[in-house]
Amino acid sequence: MGVKINMNGEKRLEQARERVIDAISQNMHLYGVTESVGRLYGALYFQEGPMTLDEMKEELGMSKTSMSTSVRNLVDLKMVDKVWRKGVRKDLYQAEYDWYQTFTDFFTIKWRAGVSINVSAMEKSLGELRLLMEDEQVDEHIKESAQIDIQKITAALEYYDWLNRLVDSFESQEIFKLVPKKQ
Amino acid sequence: MGVKINMNGEKRLEQARERVIDAISQNMHLYGVTESVGRLYGALYFQEGPMTLDEMKEELGMSKTSMSTSVRNLVDLKMVDKVWRKGVRKDLYQAEYDWYQTFTDFFTIKWRAGVSINVSAMEKSLGELRLLMEDEQVDEHIKESAQIDIQKITAALEYYDWLNRLVDSFESQEIFKLVPKKQ
DNA sequence: AAATATGTACAGAAAAAACTGTACGGAGTG
C-alpha cells in the first residue's frame, strides 16, 4: 500500500486554517490576550455561522467553563457578538469580521482604561505636590524635587490628552482620512 | 504626644510619586508588561539622572538578576536607554522621557511583529487554498469552504496592509498632523 | 598576573494565571 499522495481535501483545508488560527492567536497574545482566547477567536472567525459553547468546547477540546469565560472575554473586547436565532435556546456567538472595527474597539477599550487610571492618579498627585510647594514648613530642596515632578507629571498629562484625542480619531473614523483603508 | 499633623515633606513627595508609579505600572500591565517592569520604569522616570542596577535593586527591593532582566526588557522596548558617564564603571540606565516617542516605538515594535507573523502565515495558507481550488480531485463542497476562507484571508491581508501603513504614519510622525501634540 | 567588580545564564523556588469539575441558580418546557 503506497503513501497517499494527494492529501484529502478536508485535511488540507483544515491545515491551512490551523496555520492562520495559530498566527492570529500568537498575534493576539502580543496584545495581552491569552493564547486560548486567541484560538477561540480564530475558530469563530473561520466557522461559518455562530457557535454554541458546546460546539466551542468540542472544537477546542476544552472545558465548557473555559469556553464561557473565554468567550465573555472576547465579547468584552467586542471581538465577538452574542447573536440570537429563532428557536435556538443556547447562546450563540459570532466573530466580528471587520478587523478595522475590531482594532478600533480593542484599542479604544484598552487605551481609555489606561488613560483614565493614569490621569486620575496624576491629577491627585499634582494637587498634593502643589500644596506642598506652598507649604512654608517644607524644606527647600524637597520643593526643588517636587517642582521637577510637577513638570514631569504635567508633560505626562499632555501626552494622555493626546492619546485621548488619538482614540477619538479612531472612534470617529477620521483616522481613515490619514491612513485610508485601501491603498 | 499628639499626632503629627504636617507630614514630613519628603514623605509627602514620596507618596505622590508612588501613586503615579503605581498607575504607570498598572497601565503598562494592560499592554502586557509585567508590573515589576512597570514599577521599574516608574522609578527611573522619577529618578533624577540615570540609575545603576544596584540602585534599582535597592529602590525596588528586588534581586539584581531581576533588575538586569527587567531593564533589558525596557531597553528592548526603547523605554529606557543605556547611558554612559565618564568615570562610572557600572552600567547606567535612564528613562526615555518623551512618551510620544515611547508610544510610537512600543506599538511599532509590537504591531510590526504581529503583522509579519500573520501575513506570512496567511500568504502560505492562501497559496495552499488556491492550489486546492484547482485540484480536480477535491470535493466540491470542500472547495466552497475553501473559497470562503480565501475571501476571509484576503480581507485580513488588506487589514494588515492598512495596519502597516498606520505604523508608517507613526514612525514618520505624520500622525501628529491628524492629531497634533498640543490641543 | 592576581585580585576585585560587574552583569547575566541557569536551575530551582515562589507566585500568578489558566484550566477543570462540581454545584447551583435561573430560564424554558411539559
Added chain:
DNA sequence: CACTCCGTACAGTTTTTTCTGTACATATTT
C-alpha cells in the same frame, strides 16, 4: 409545579511565569 437544560461561580489543580541565589565569564584595577 416538576423536570430538563444551560451558563457560570467557585474551589482546587495544573501549568506558566516571575523571581531569586549561585556560579561564572568578562572587564577593570592593583
